Amino acid sequence: MNTLKFLLALWKANLQSVMEYRASFLTQMLGMILNNSIYFLVWVIFFERFDNVNGWGIGDMYVTFGIAASAFGLVSLLFGNTFNLGDIITRGRLDYYLSLPKPVLLHALASRSTASGLGDFAYGYLSLAASGLMTPQSALRFTLATLLAAVVFASFLILVQSLAFWMGSSNSLVNIATNAMITFAIYPITLFDNTAKVILFTLIPAALMGALPASFTISFQWQTLGQLFLGAVLFLGLAILVFQAGLRRYESGSGIQVEV
Amino acid sequence: MQKYFAIFKVTLLNNLAYPAELLGRSLMILPFMWIFHQLWRVTFAAAGQESINGLTVASTLWYLLLAETIELSRPRLGYAISDAVKDGSIAYLLTKPYDFLLYHYSSALSETLLKGIFNFLVGGALVWFLVGAPPNPLGWLPVAITVLGAWTLNFCISALIGLSAFVVEDISAFQWVYQKLAFIFGGLLIPLDFYPAWLQNIARALPFSSILYGPARLFVEPSLSAFLSTLGMQLGWIFALSLVLAFAYRRSLAYLTINGG
Numbered sequence: 001m002n003t004l005k006f007l008l009a010l011w012k013a014n015l016q017s018v019m020e021y022r023a024s025f026l027t028q029m030l031g032m033i034l035n036n037s038i039y040f041l042v043w044v045i046f047f048e049r050f051d052n053v054n055g056w057g058i059g060d061m062y063v064t065f066g067i068a069a070s071a072f073g074l075v076s077l078l079f080g081n082t083f084n085l086g087d088i089i090t091r092g093r094l095d096y097y098l099s100l101p102k103p104v105l106l107h108a109l110a111s112r113s114t115a116s117g118l119g120d121f122a123y124g125y126l127s128l129a130a131s132g133l134m135t136p137q138s139a140l141r142f143t144l145a146t147l148l149a150a151v152v153f154a155s156f157l158i159l160v161q162s163l164a165f166w167m168g169s170s171n172s173l174v175n176i177a178t179n180a181m182i183t184f185a186i187y188p189i190t191l192f193d194n195t196a197k198v199i200l201f202t203l204i205p206a207a208l209m210g211a212l213p214a215s216f217t218i219s220f221q222w223q224t225l226g227q228l229f230l231g232a233v234l235f236l237g238l239a240i241l242v243f244q245a246g247l248r249r250y251e252s253g254s255g256i257q258v259e260v
Numbered sequence: 261m262q263k264y265f266a267i268f269k270v271t272l273l274n275n276l277a278y279p280a281e282l283l284g285r286s287l288m289i290l291p292f293m294w295i296f297h298q299l300w301r302v303t304f305a306a307a308g309q310e311s312i313n314g315l316t317v318a319s320t321l322w323y324l325l326l327a328e329t330i331e332l333s334r335p336r337l338g339y340a341i342s343d344a345v346k347d348g349s350i351a352y353l354l355t356k357p358y359d360f361l362l363y364h365y366s367s368a369l370s371e372t373l374l375k376g377i378f379n380f381l382v383g384g385a386l387v388w389f390l391v392g393a394p395p396n397p398l399g400w401l402p403v404a405i406t407v408l409g410a411w412t413l414n415f416c417i418s419a420l421i422g423l424s425a426f427v428v429e430d431i432s433a434f435q436w437v438y439q440k441l442a443f444i445f446g447g448l449l450i451p452l453d454f455y456p457a458w459l460q461n462i463a464r465a466l467p468f469s470s471i472l473y474g475p476a477r478l479f480v481e482p483s484l485s486a487f488l489s490t491l492g493m494q495l496g497w498i499f500a501l502s503l504v505l506a507f508a509y510r511r512s513l514a515y516l517t518i519n520g521g
Binding site for chain 1: 281284285287288290298299302303306307428430432433434436437439440441443444449450454455456459
């Protein structure tokens, strides 16, 4: 309960911070919605010309793209430092979080909010509405699927960024892995053969961020829900374990820093 | 000109000092090219056709490689200029005996060129492995000229976005929208040949197609007429946008207030 209170207080402070510059906040949020909408036109054009990809149509694409956008948005909005964790580690900035009596990983991740994340999150629901599949039930399933997809995405980023404990600066690898995860999540899963699908459920779990949550949103199945939960729990557990293992190797110059 | 060449050379040497970093960043093109191969292989098979609107799977992949090379190699110049405006370091650059815009152009071109070579080689190796040999190397020189034109045109647009930092707090939204418009109207993910005719006409009339589609299409089907038409369009847009850029730059300086330091 205390941790939840602490998280809520952090998020409130972050929100106040990003909303200090109202015009910038609104520009970023609306700009991101516009950005995603324009990007999605590629798929509209594609499916106008080619109808479907091995049975995967524009409706599936709206939902898949929407889930991925909302999950991405949720992570950048609530756990914005997930994208910078590697930098925080290599620059010795974990010192600050280690010196406080709060869970280190959670505190570090939730200490930053990216305003455009709200635009991404909202866009997901617009995309669901555009798919023509929006009902109160599908909206609820979409919300649950987005939460689980966000857990998988955040866990994957923590895993990749934690490599900084062993490798030092790993920016290139982090960029490649993050881009691969997002790219594979927003492409039709029917493109891939079985070997590629195994990779997309394990090494780069993009299927757990796009296709599978989308399938759950479109039609409820206990099995899909179970797979999503299992994926989220396993990846989160693994991410926490790897981070904790890395933390034991962590060293810094003990620089005194002030977090503003 | 000599001083701008010196800036070009210094940036080139700076970047060459970290070849592993350059190579690491170039690996980013691999997932994109692999997924494009999956998409177009399945799409062509589903359509049951060897060639669609003059493009085969192989030529589509080589087209996409060049388009991706141009896109992934262009520097995030808008942010560089906007940062200089916001943190005040523009004041430092303005006191130097060179033109602010030409300084950025020389430095950006150098960085872009290196990234472009690495991206093309790394991505090209994968595409060659997936679909076979690249198009006729005899056409590569005109393509290289139009790629240079594409990057120059991109510079004009990015610099205009960067200068908008003089009047708005944050340029991110403009950057995103520009990038996505280039995706759509430039034919980055789908060649314009697959678009409906009315959309092709709109796209071809905009500068984005001269940045991506023109050079990439020339690469897979080189011809003198395609080269002249692409280059002509590029020069026209570069001329028009340079005038707008020069005007915007002069207006921007009027906003600038430097307080000692």
